[in-house]
Every structure is written in C-alpha cells, then in structure tokens.
Amino acid sequence: MAEETGMQPAAPEAAEAAGALQFISRVMARTREQMGEYAAIGIWWGTLTVLAILASLLLGFSGYSTGGRLTALWVAHNVIGWSATLVILGRAGGVSPTVRQVCWVWAGTTLALWVVIWAALWTEAIAPWALWTMIQLLIGLALVSTGTIETEKLVVGAGLLFVASVPVILAFPGSAAFASAILMGSIYALFGLVSWAQRRKGRHVS
Amino acid sequence: MSREGSQPELDALFLSRIRLGIMSALAGGDELDFTFLKEALETTDGNLGAHLSRLEDEGMIRSRKRFIARRPNTSYRISEHGRRAFQAYVRSLAARLGLEEGHKSEG
Numbered sequence: 001m002a003e004e005t006g007m008q009p010a011a012p013e014a015a016e017a018a019g020a021l022q023f024i025s026r027v028m029a030r031t032r033e034q035m036g037e038y039a040a041i042g043i044w045w046g047t048l049t050v051l052a053i054l055a056s057l058l059l060g061f062s063g064y065s066t067g068g069r070l071t072a073l074w075v076a077h078n079v080i081g082w083s084a085t086l087v088i089l090g091r092a093g094g095v096s097p098t099v100r101q102v103c104w105v106w107a108g109t110t111l112a113l114w115v116v117i118w119a120a121l122w123t124e125a126i127a128p129w130a131l132w133t134m135i136q137l138l139i140g141l142a143l144v145s146t147g148t149i150e151t152e153k154l155v156v157g158a159g160l161l162f163v164a165s166v167p168v169i170l171a172f173p174g175s176a177a178f179a180s181a182i183l184m185g186s187i188y189a190l191f192g193l194v195s196w197a198q199r200r201k202g203r204h205v206s
Numbered sequence: 207m208s209r210e211g212s213q214p215e216l217d218a219l220f221l222s223r224i225r226l227g228i229m230s231a232l233a234g235g236d237e238l239d240f241t242f243l244k245e246a247l248e249t250t251d252g253n254l255g256a257h258l259s260r261l262e263d264e265g266m267i268r269s270r271k272r273f274i275a276r277r278p279n280t281s282y283r284i285s286e287h288g289r290r291a292f293q294a295y296v297r298s299l300a301a302r303l304g305l306e307e308g309h310k311s312e313g
Binding site: 014017018020021023024027028029030031032034035 | 220223226227230231233234236238242246247296299300302303304
C-alpha cells in the first residue's frame with residue numbers, strides 16, 4: 001500500500017485533489033463501517049432484553065406468577081447486561097458517537113426507572129412486575145429501533161431467537177420459572193456466542 | 207491566514223496519506239485507539255506513532271492514555287481546531303476541482 005506509506009508531493013493538480021478526496025471518503029466510509037459492527041454489542045443486548053421481557057409478559061398473561069424470584073432474576077439480568085455492554089463499549093477500539101450516546105442514555109434511563117420501581121415496591125404503591133416489565137420492554141424496543149439503523153442484519157437474528165424461544169415456553173407450560181430460566185440461559189449463551197464470534201474476527205475489543 | 211492555518215501549512219501537514227488518513231478516520235468516528243487506527247490505515251506502529259505525534263503537536267488531535275485489562279491503551283480524538291482545519295482542507299480540495307459547495311465527505 002505504497003500510497004499510504006510514503007510521502008506524497010503537494011497536490012496542486014485537480015487529479016491529485018480528486019485522489020485525496022477519494023482517499024478521505026474511502027477512509028471515512030471504512031471507519032464508519034467498522035464502527036457499525038461495534039453497534040452490535042449494544043443492539044444485541046437491547047434485542048435480548050426485549051425478547052426476555054416479551055417472554056415474561058407472555059408468561060404473565062398466561063396466568064403464571066412472574067413476581068418474586070423471577071422478578072429478581074430479570075433485574076439481575078438487566079444489571080449484568082447493561083454493565084457488560086458499557087464495559088465492552090469502554091474497551092472497544094472505536095465506537096460511533098451514536099452507539100455511545102444511545103447506550104449511555106438508555107443505561108441511565110434504565111437505572112432511573114429501577115429506582116422509581118424499587119421505590120414503588122417499597123411503598124407498595126403499584127403492582128410490581130407489570131409496570132417495570134412494560135417499561136423495560138419500551139426501553140428495549142427503542143434501543144433496538146435505534147440500533148437497527150446501523151445494522152439491519154440483527155433483525156434477522158432477533159426474529160430467529162424469538163421463534164426459537166416460543167417452543168421453549170410452550171414446552172414447559174406448567175413451570176413458568178423453569179421455562180424462563182432456560183430462556184434466559186439460552187439468551188446468555190447466544191449473547192456469548194455473538195461476542196465470541198466478533199472477538200474472533202478481531203473487531204470486538206482492541 | 208485563517209485560524210486553522212494557511213493553505214500551504216495545511217497542504218504540508220496533510221501531505222502524508224497517513225496523517226490524512228488519521229484525520230479522515232477520526233473525523234468519521236468518535237474516539238479511536240491506536241490498534242484500530244493501525245488496522246484501518248494498514249501501517250506500522252512506528253510510522254503511525256510518528257504521524258500521530260506530529261498531529262498532536264499541531265493541536266489537530268488529542269490523546270487519552272489509560273489501562274485496559276492492565277495493558278496500556280491510547281485513544282485519539284479530533285480536536286475542534288483539527289476539525290476546522292480538516293474541513294478547510296477538504297473545502298480547498300473541492301475548490302480545486304471546482305466544487306465550491308464543498309465535498310460530502312467533509313462531514
């Protein structure tokens with residue numbers, strides 16, 4: 001790549017100016033493309049959160065109890081997920097401004113909502129699980145919507161995961177907690193698989 | 207002479223494709239670390255380091271040093287001064303081609 005390693009003469013000629021502009025455009029486009037891949041970290045987490053909460057709602061509307069330990073599991077799931085997302089973003093070699101802002105804003109919003117929900121639980125002002133799952137669902141949907149602007153291919157992955165989740169729920173109709181645990185396990189496994197695949201490509205963490 | 211530097215100064219600074227590449231990558235992104243830039247520009251550590259130092263000395267970019275997993279990591283960000291200078295340079299290139307409105311990649 002001689003043109004990128006050597007010093008070039010001044011570019012007074014139109015051809016050289018055109019070459020320089022093309023070079024600038026190429027580097028900017030390539031950088032944005034590479035950074036778009038980092039978007040996958042936050043977007044996957046948003047997608048998985050949506051699926052997890054959708055499953056929780058499905059179970060709730062099916063008449064199964066989703067309070068107590070299950071609620072605690074969902075909270076832990078989100079705490080771990082968002083913390084991991086922010087740590088990974090902090091370590092990434094390049095992160096687009098959009099991804100950085102979206103993740104921080106939603107992480108902050110999620111945190112604030114937890115405070116509100118826990119305060120409500122403490123004062124017994126609201127029915128616990130229904131409110132926060134709905135709010136979490138909205139957050140996840142917003143995050144995924146924002147993220148898909150950068151990586152449309154993840155929609156396919158999200159759809160596949162959803163299709164795969166349904167049989168799991170249906171297979172264990174008598175034990176919502178057990179089904180949820182399996183679902184969460186599969187979600188973590190998939191998240192780990194995606195992270196591992198990205199790391200193998202050498203584009204995940206510098 | 208503009209605040210961003212005169213045209214000959216900018217031409218001299220961005221004469222190197224590595225320096226131009228660094229500025230283009232940082233203008234297209236947010237904060238990029240050394241490894242990311244090295245892979246994006248397909249250059250060597252020494253070469254990249256020298257050009258990064260030159261740009262930092264000129265106030266075009268800012269660096270941030272930290273430790274990630276006990277390993278040193280240096281990331282770079284374009285400065286406001288650098289962004290203006292880079293935009294001025296891109297405008298000058300466009301002007302030479304008769305594209306007075308500037309180039310879309312100026313971003």
